[in-house]
Amino acid sequence: DAGVIQSPRHEVTEMGQEVTLRCKPISGHDYLFWYRQTMMRGLELLIYFNNNVPIDDSGMPEDRFSAKMPNASFSTLKIQPSEPRDSAVYFCASTLRPGNIQYFGAGTRLSVL
Amino acid sequence: GNSVTQMEGPVTLSEEAFLTINCTYTATGYPSLFWYVQYPGEGLQLLLKATKADDKGSNKGFEATYRKETTSFHLEKGSVQVSDSAVYFCALTSGGSNYKLTFGKGTLLTVNP
Numbered sequence: 579d580a581g582v583i584q585s586p587r588h589e590v591t592e593m594g595q596e597v598t599l600r601c602k603p604i605s606g607h608d609y610l611f612w613y614r615q616t617m618m619r620g621l622e623l624l625i626y627f628n629n630n631v632p633i634d635d636s637g638m639p640e641d642r643f644s645a646k647m648p649n650a651s652f653s654t655l656k657i658q659p660s661e662p663r664d665s666a667v668y669f670c671a672s673t674l675r676p677g678n679i680q681y682f683g684a685g686t687r688l689s690v691l
Numbered sequence: 692g693n694s695v696t697q698m699e700g701p702v703t704l705s706e707e708a709f710l711t712i713n714c715t716y717t718a719t720g721y722p723s724l725f726w727y728v729q730y731p732g733e734g735l736q737l738l739l740k741a742t743k744a745d746d747k748g749s750n751k752g753f754e755a756t757y758r759k760e761t762t763s764f765h766l767e768k769g770s771v772q773v774s775d776s777a778v779y780f781c782a783l784t785s786g787g788s789n790y791k792l793t794f795g796k797g798t799l800l801t802v803n804p
Contacts, residue, residue: 620794621735669735680737684732
């Protein structure tokens with residue numbers, strides 16, 4: 579398996595623009611997680627899905643953030659409108675079941691100017 | 692709630708030096724403990740894990756022992772290499788929220804030849 583695949587690897591946008599980050603989990607993994615990594619706050623869980631259903635979105639910072647998982651092989655994290663403080667590395671991870679190893683993608687580095 | 696505290700970095704060592712990165716935790720129930728490693732420009736990878744008290748996780752020469760009495764999971768390696776230069780994260784999952792990884796802030800290790 580190719581592992582968790584994220585795109586794009588880098589995204590530079592201007593404040594106010596819509597940003598969409600994409601993730602393809604490992605085939606057969608029922609759980610998908612979105613994390614944000616910043617110097618100030620470290621790694622934070624934003625939201626996770628089980629069988630394509632959002633289970634816990636308590637980490638989503640505000641209404642400008644939304645995440646979807648239309649099928650078992652694809653998820654998106656959208657920021658609309660983007661702000662400079664959203665600049666971070668966003669990771670997607672997947673796992674077979676709770677408590678198991680989470681496999682991370684390479685991340686998307688987002689810069690909002 | 693759950694929390695992980697790991698030593699502040701950065702840590703700079705010469706090749707073949709002994710490495711210790713301290714990690715302590717606070718958790719409800721009986722957590723599983725993990726060390727993840729992030730190489731430059733990549734996502735996180737599991738380095739080792741331990742699921743119950745006195746378990747020792749080991750991989751690639753790294754070791755960590757689950758110490759319930761001191762709530763610690765310190766990472767050690769007897770002889771580091773330049774290729775070990777990376778950011779190391781201590782993490783845990785616990786109890787009813789065992790899907791959720793709680794991470795420490797990360798420790799940057801640089802190994803010089």
